[in-house]
Amino acid sequence: MQAAVVTAVGGPWEVKNVPEPKAGPGQVLVKMHASGICYTDVHQTLGNLPGLTFPCILGHEPVGEVVAVGAGVHSRTVGDRVGVAWVQGSCGRCEQCLRGHGLFCVVSPEITGIQMQGGHAEFMPMNADATMLIPDGVSYEQAAPIFCAGYTVYSGLRWAKPQPHERIAVLGIGGLGHLGVQYSKAAGFDTIAISHSPDKDKLIRDLGADEVVRDGKGLAAAGGADVILSTSNSTKAMIDSIQGLRFDGRLITMGADAEPLSISLLDLIFKRIHVIGSQQNGRDYLYEALDYVARGKVKVMAETYPMADAPKAYQRVAEGKPRFRAVLTM
DSSP states (O other): OEEEEEOSTTOOEEEEEOOOOOOOTTEEEEEEEEEEEOHHHHHHHTTOSTTOOSSBOOOSSEEEEEEEEOTTOOSOOTTOEEEEOSEEEOOSOSHHHHTTOGGGOOSSOEEBTTTBOOSSBSEEEEEGGGEEEOOTTOOHHHHGGGGTHHHHHHHHHHHTOOOTTOEEEEEOOSTTHHHHHHHHHHTTOEEEEEOSOGGGHHHHHHHTOSEEESSHHHHHHTTOEEEEEEOOSOHHHHHHHGGGEEEEEEEEEOSOOSSOOOOOHHHHHHSOOEEEEOSOOOHHHHHHHHHHHHTTSOOOOEEEEEGGGHHHHHHHHHTTOSSSEEEEEO
16 A cells, blocks of 8 residues: 655655555554644654654544454444544553543553554554544545544633633634634634734634734733633743633643743732643544534635645645645545
């Protein structure tokens, strides 16, 4: 089969012929139809995340059709349209796993694109119990980015536990942020976008934002927000946005930066704000995130590339050029 292979740390992506995998016990073999490229793929290629051995096949937004079922699998069948998220399995024995927090397993996690083969290939084995059925009517190209970008930002919204009449702000209108605006609006909240790019204003409003502001000061002037979904990779922008948090406000951080996040103790104490790290916080959130797409409430904006153009697609993602996601199609 063909696959986009990262040959070495910091090396280029190369489309190569590699052996076709089999479905092991408890697994399904999926003929890939689409696989989203996430900026995490860039971090992995550069060796910024632990656990990878090279050469490797990345891709943790994989979707396709089940073509073979391994021993012991009863929940999936040939022909099912499925995808799988970041974490596919865990040890099941450590304290976190026993508490139901397999996401935090540190003994033997099975992570897509690290311990498990990723989706940038023609075929991919997936742990059957970790897969999620793709709703009818949702294309593979629309579904793929939901398994990381959409799942992540919607999990952040749900983890913030917004209440009726609260206001949601989305910081950074990019690959995650353009989905965050749509999810917030689809869930019925007044939604404010914090964007430094005036050229995006019309698009942001078309996505459903009620207001667009430039920074934390502008957010405060617009009445503030009870929740800020921070999808930006800029620590400076995150700190600035706190000016616009209301009392008991929550800053939900999903973007990553090497710079530390410094918070004023006066804000923490006298405004009683919360700073909450968030990732993919529950399988039910993935179901809901896909359901909003199926109901036409959320639409991914993505550039698509054939497998042969995987190196070009990766380079565009590394340079921050796609508007807003990049998806390989097979």
